[in-house]
Amino acid sequence: MFFVALITLLRHAPLPKEYQKRYIGHTNIEIDLKLTDLSLVKDLKLKDYDLVFSSDLKRCTQTLELLGFNFSIDSRLREVEFKDSFELKSFDEIEKMDIYEKKYLDSFLAWHEFICKESFSKFEQRVYSFIKELPKNKNILICSHGGTIKMMNSILNNEEYFSSPFNLKYLESVDIIIS
Helix, strand or coil: CCCCEEEEEEECCCCCHHHCCCCCCCCCCCCCHHHCCHHHHCCHHHCCCCEEEECCCHHHHHHHHHHCCCCEECHHHCCCCECCCCCCCCHHHHHCCCCCCHHHHCCHHHHHHHHECCCHHHHHHHHHHHHHCCCCCCCEEEEECHHHHHHHHHHHCCCCCCCCCCCCCCCCEEEEEEC
């Protein structure tokens, strides 16, 4: 039997300006309604989704509530977990820390190990465990975070995460057709 499904990956609405361009993993920050342009996602409301999923963090649940979707929450859709000393910091702030060394920028994995509490393999396994449970013949909307969406795109399209330039802006979405 031949199944075709649509998976739409949606990045949550914008955070307040003071939290943008920072490493924000599991901190539960609300979206900034003043910065939220719903015209960016008007086409999403026209699609007929069988299932809608959200990270359990407010920035995702608030986005879907704002769009009027009923959804299921799954904590596996959270952003990667950053180390406490880096959470909420900008790259410029991290670069000025005593423990920072330029060598961490030599490879993606070196940077990931330096900045993240959650190993790359655990992050990948967490996201993969969510994806493998998705039904194969449904149209699905998933609201999540930049790094998690990049990981889902990497898994679904069989692309290497490290070298992928894939990146969504706030309220940007991408459709992936699964057959």
